[in-house]
Amino acid sequence: MLFNIIRNDWRNLRADRSLWIIGALLAVLIGYGVHNGGAWVRFQQDTLTQAAEEEAGRLTLIKTSIESANAGRANPPSWRDPRNPFAVGNTQAAHYVSMPPAPLAALAVGQSDLLPYYFKLSLKSRDTLLGNDEIENPVHLLSGRFDLAFVIIYLFPLLVLALSYNLISSEKEDGTLAMTLSQPVRLGTLAWGKAGFRALFILALSTLISLAGTLASGVNLSAAGASPRFLLWVAVVAAYGAFWFAAAVAVNALGRSSATNAIALAGLWLGFVLLIPALLNVTVKALHPVPSRVELIQAMRVASDDITRQRSQLMAKYLEDHPEFAAATDDSMAQYAIRTAAILDELDRRVQPVLATFDEQLTLQQAMVDRYRFLSPAILVQSALYDLAGTNLYRYRHFLHLTEQFHAAWRTHFEPLIARNVRLTPAHINSLPRFHFQEEPFQAVFTRTTAALAGLGLSALLAAALSAWWLRRYPVAA
Amino acid sequence: MLEAQNLSKTYSGTPALHPLSLKIEPGEVYCLLGANGAGKTTTINLFLNFIEPTSGTALVNGLDVVQQPLESKRRLAYIPEQVMLYRNLTGLENLEYFTALGSTETFSKGQLLAFLDEAGLPAGAAEKRVSTYSKGMRQKVGIAIASAKGAKALLLDEPTSGLDPKASNEFSALLKRLSDGGAAILMATHDLFRAKETGTRVGIMKHGRMMAELRTEEFGHADLERVYLEHMHD
Ligand SMILES: Nc1ncnc2c1ncn2[C@@H]1O[C@H](COP(=O)(O)OP(=O)(O)OP(=O)(O)O)[C@@H](O)[C@H]1O
Numbered sequence A: 001m002l003f004n005i006i007r008n009d010w011r012n013l014r015a016d017r018s019l020w021i022i023g024a025l026l027a028v029l030i031g032y033g034v035h036n037g038g039a040w041v042r043f044q045q046d047t048l049t050q051a052a053e054e055e056a057g058r059l060t061l062i063k064t065s066i067e068s069a070n071a072g073r074a075n076p077p078s079w080r081d082p083r084n085p086f087a088v089g090n091t092q093a094a095h096y097v098s099m100p101p102a103p104l105a106a107l108a109v110g111q112s113d114l115l116p117y118y119f120k121l122s123l124k125s126r127d128t129l130l131g132n133d134e135i136e137n138p139v140h141l142l143s144g145r146f147d148l149a150f151v152i153i154y155l156f157p158l159l160v161l162a163l164s165y166n167l168i169s170s171e172k173e174d175g176t177l178a179m180t181l182s183q184p185v186r187l188g189t190l191a192w193g194k195a196g197f198r199a200l201f202i203l204a205l206s207t208l209i210s211l212a213g214t215l216a217s218g219v220n221l222s223a224a225g226a227s228p229r230f231l232l233w234v235a236v237v238a239a240y241g242a243f244w245f246a247a248a249v250a251v252n253a254l255g256r257s258s259a260t261n262a263i264a265l266a267g268l269w270l271g272f273v274l275l276i277p278a279l280l281n282v283t284v285k286a287l288h289p290v291p292s293r294v295e296l297i298q299a300m301r302v303a304s305d306d307i308t309r310q311r312s313q314l315m316a317k318y319l320e321d322h323p324e325f326a327a328a329t330d331d332s333m334a335q336y337a338i339r340t341a342a343i344l345d346e347l348d349r350r351v352q353p354v355l356a357t358f359d360e361q362l363t364l365q366q367a368m369v370d371r372y373r374f375l376s377p378a379i380l381v382q383s384a385l386y387d388l389a390g391t392n393l394y395r396y397r398h399f400l401h402l403t404e405q406f407h408a409a410w411r412t413h414f415e416p417l418i419a420r421n422v423r424l425t426p427a428h429i430n431s432l433p434r435f436h437f438q439e440e441p442f443q444a445v446f447t448r449t450t451a452a453l454a455g456l457g458l459s460a461l462l463a464a465a466l467s468a469w470w471l472r473r474y475p476v477a478a
Numbered sequence B: 001m002l003e004a005q006n007l008s009k010t011y012s013g014t015p016a017l018h019p020l021s022l023k024i025e026p027g028e029v030y031c032l033l034g035a036n037g038a039g040k041t042t043t044i045n046l047f048l049n050f051i052e053p054t055s056g057t058a059l060v061n062g063l064d065v066v067q068q069p070l071e072s073k074r075r076l077a078y079i080p081e082q083v084m085l086y087r088n089l090t091g092l093e094n095l096e097y098f099t100a101l102g103s104t105e106t107f108s109k110g111q112l113l114a115f116l117d118e119a120g121l122p123a124g125a126a127e128k129r130v131s132t133y134s135k136g137m138r139q140k141v142g143i144a145i146a147s148a149k150g151a152k153a154l155l156l157d158e159p160t161s162g163l164d165p166k167a168s169n170e171f172s173a174l175l176k177r178l179s180d181g182g183a184a185i186l187m188a189t190h191d192l193f194r195a196k197e198t199g200t201r202v203g204i205m206k207h208g209r210m211m212a213e214l215r216t217e218e219f220g221h222a223d224l225e226r227v228y229l230e231h232m233h234d
């Protein structure tokens, strides 16, 4: 029975030009989206490579400068002396900490073009948040580029609806419904057979095209964690497609005309894909505003002024807290280093509350989105896809966390060198701490994405249940 | 066998069919006559379980069509006034599909073509798209679908409207054959001549009510027309 329905539907679709148009459109959109994402990833990788090269060159230069200074060929002022641990730790050997694009980053640019993916780190206060004044909250859907995630969230539903808005209504309008239902066939079998077949068809098509595009754009699916992420990606898209097909069946089950169905479904699309996300976005921003960059700079300025005025007290206090530096106080370079360290410490302390608010508000925003994303399948899909691509706030905050840890390690590394007034050698430069980005554990991504997947599945089931209910009272003859 | 037991249908307070009791035995051809809006299609749709009865039951071979919709439809064939087919498929593909849905038997292409030929579809049309068919050609595919199903009960809603006289005549011959084979046939029609020719009984309906039932062998053509028109007056 089902086989006959599917074969017949296939024959009809095959004879109809719209299927080929939809297929071709899908291929073009997916191809263009993946291409865009791939270009962005390559740009990031190139930038990181350039940064690493610049840094390597700089370190080599430091080593040769150390040698010439030692040989007496050069006599740099102490604040620029490559043997001075403060000068090296604070500027000369500044290290790029970077978050390389995740394996599937090419599939969703997400927020990664708004968030920094590398910092030049030195002894200075952490200024990681200063570099980016545009941290967007997680539901800023329209900020996205034309990437695969955009195609899936916005356009894929439209293609699904183009294939399903008149699933039953057209048969009723063409009169074939009465012919079919005079045979021993349930309306439900017909509706789900057609919807299921079309869903499988478009899903297989989009998976194949995505896979081809993904591989073509240079994504390495054998990279660690890449293939389970890709499988989850496909599952999320499948669940999203299932939701829209079920919604189309539900609307069809009301027994209205194809034109009415098209309008109703366009309305649903508008609501779920544009309106609810926009409303959530506005609400999240209003309830948990992130301090602006101006506020942060203002706080820093006030702090600096204060600190400059109380320089000597600060230094005395700093020396109290760090008795190990006391021995070095007669060297002018060390004096400068200690004073700077004291000032930076204080500045750090003063700006901390603003930074903390920043972090807190972002956390609150994320928490709110995590809670209310279940209001719209589109938000669920977006959160899951960005998560799988590693272009969301979660991975970014993980990166910030690692950066802070590294910053502490960098200071810990240099402080004793400064305190003991050690003269650096090339060996010191070779053994500087290096930052290695560690991916967030897959378990965390998995938990968040499967929650979204469950939400999507539930929405699809709800729509299917409504369909089943309405199909039973479908007016075949009227 | 087709049977209606106090079968009625009311649309938001307006009765479309007053309680109707009717029994059509195997071998009988029952013709429903009546003006537009008399309730003929309503009766047929109730047998098809396309609409829910307000009261009473419709039985096909003793099976309640509401309780056992699939089992009863296995025994039914239906030809509407407009046989609507999948336009982009050929007549043969349409026949293949509906036959596959309706019967447990699988037919070869040759057998399917024979059904179409028997129904009077011009040779060569079977493998053309239905969108190129005339109305009469589509009716003939409908007839082929019904006869391939070998149903024990036929519901025909003005099946010959739009058929040319020759096709209409062939259709009558086909009906005769099916009814001789033991099918119970219910046919709504406006064609008094055909009703007298092929029907064994006629029922005249008006405003959802069965006004008169006659056996066709008991009167001539002229009588039928007179009785019909009498009932239509008021
Ligand atoms: N879905 C509906 N809602 C309300 N009234 C309806 C509906 N379908 C039919 N009717 C009414 O039921 C009555 C019987 O209609 P029906 O279609 O059975 O007539 P008919 O005898 O088949 O007429 P015709 O010769 O024109 O085909 C009509 O008055 C019609 O207006």
Ligand SMILES: [Mg+2]
Binding pocket: B040, B041, B042, B157
């Ligand atoms: Mg009618």
